[in-house]
Amino acid sequence: MTILKKAPGLLTALVAALVGVAVAPSAASAADRDGTCDNGEFCYYYNSNQAGSLSDFTDSEDDYGTAQPSCYEFKSAGTGQGVCVKNNAASVWNRTGKTVRVFFNSNFGGASQDFAAGAKGNLNATLKNNNASHELVSTDTPTGCKTDGTNSTLPTTILVYRVSLGRVDRVDFKTYVKNVLPNEWITSWPDASLEAGAMAVKSYAWYWALHSSRKTSGGVCYDVRDDTGDQVYKPSSAQASTSAAVDRTWSTRMTRSGNILQAHYCATTTACGAWVDGNWMSQYGSRDLANSGSGYQSILRHYYSDVTVS
Known part of the structure; x- marks a missing residue:
């Protein structure tokens, strides 16, 4: 199942953190x-x-x-x-x-x-x-395995391993997030749920853009896979509701102790088996909280402990 699938870290890291800090709007x-x-x-x-x-x-x-x-x-x-x-x-x-x-x-x-x-x-x-x-x-688009992102600056691009195609593509970072969210969240869910999902998808990808040392079998470096081994990325799959959620939250970051860390999520609080309180977000739970009136920042703080969202 590609929708409501745990992110890659769900399989490989049980203790992960989500980070959040606000980004000042650019000119x-x-x-x-x-x-x-x-x-x-x-x-x-x-x-x-x-x-x-x-x-x-x-x-x-x-x-x-x-x-x-x-x-x-x-x-x-x-x-x-x-x-x-x-x-x-x-x-x-x-x-x-x-x-x-x-x-x-x-x-x-x-x-x-x-x-x-x-x-x-x-x-x-x-x-x-x-x-x-x-x-x-950008006049200084990164090349090779390099990223121009930091813990306080979004990367402009991300290296995506297109598994079925056997190649690595450098994708505009915002384009990547917009073409992941509709494959990981239900596009008809309330705005606050989609916004929380946009933050989680962005933070997970951001973490790997900063920290990945992975390579394909052919020795080509990449940040994330395009399948359920990480987050499901499908070019040209962006939808109006999810893209709007990405746009609305693009100038917001989450931080824990000042560092961007993996943001894990899964369908429900019991579905993943290896749930760790404070580090994972329930996708259906985000829907339910949004339906009850919670904003996306409250949803994020509900699931991710000790994070700053600003």
């Missing part, structure tokens, strides 16, 4: 998606030459969605207002501090076009009205 996340192209945002326009309705983004996005009410839409007044952004943009303005790469396919795949920080431009003939995802590209 790029300070503005709201309000149909105004603010400083720190990447903006699509329905027409060429920055004309027509626009849609503003504060971060990378691996899939815009294809239909209302779940798609990202052009928000401002003008031609195209209300139309889904996917495969409907003609020009951009990059007001972030990073290069933004626009992709033909979802999940940052296929042909691409780069827009430097501050640039305005039209999508080329391949990408015009064929835009499916975009990524803010």
Whole structure:
């Protein structure tokens, strides 16, 4: 079973900790998606030459969605207002501090076009009205086995062992979390449960990005497997409800004694057999607590002892 499966640490480590500390919003996340192209945002326009309705983004996005009410839409007044952004943009303005790469396919795949920080431009003939995802590209993306994450800074990428494919992919960290959560939590559960799950999935992956020394049989290093040996990762599986939970909690961290540790979770408090109080979260329990009115931070503190969530 891929849903409500214990995380990898469930099998290998019985005493694990979840950490949490708050992350200050970056400049790029300070503005709201309000149909105004603010400083720190990447903006699509329905027409060429920055004309027509626009849609503003504060971060990378691996899939815009294809239909209302779940798609990202052009928000401002003008031609195209209300139309889904996917495969409907003609020009951009990059007001972030990073290069933004626009992709033909979802999940940052296929042909691409780069827009430097501050640039305005039209999508080329391949990408015009064929835009499916975009990524803010760091100029210091880690290579090899290296991570740029620390106990106080989220990694930008994570090394995922694609077991059935026999290869290791370097995946944008937020994209990874968004494409794990719907495979580990029930997407129709209450927001607070999904938010608690987003925190657990993120913290588990963060821990391994910092500490993994694992290698494939061919000697290639990786942080996490894409199956139930760790957390189930399926590209392009992100759902609106779970992605929103990831976005809402992205600037929050959990810490225990200042360190990021593994966040374990399992279906119920008795299902895993090796349950350790204070280090494991019950997925169904998170649903029940959310239904009774608990917020995600209260849920996390209920299951994970001595953590700071801020």
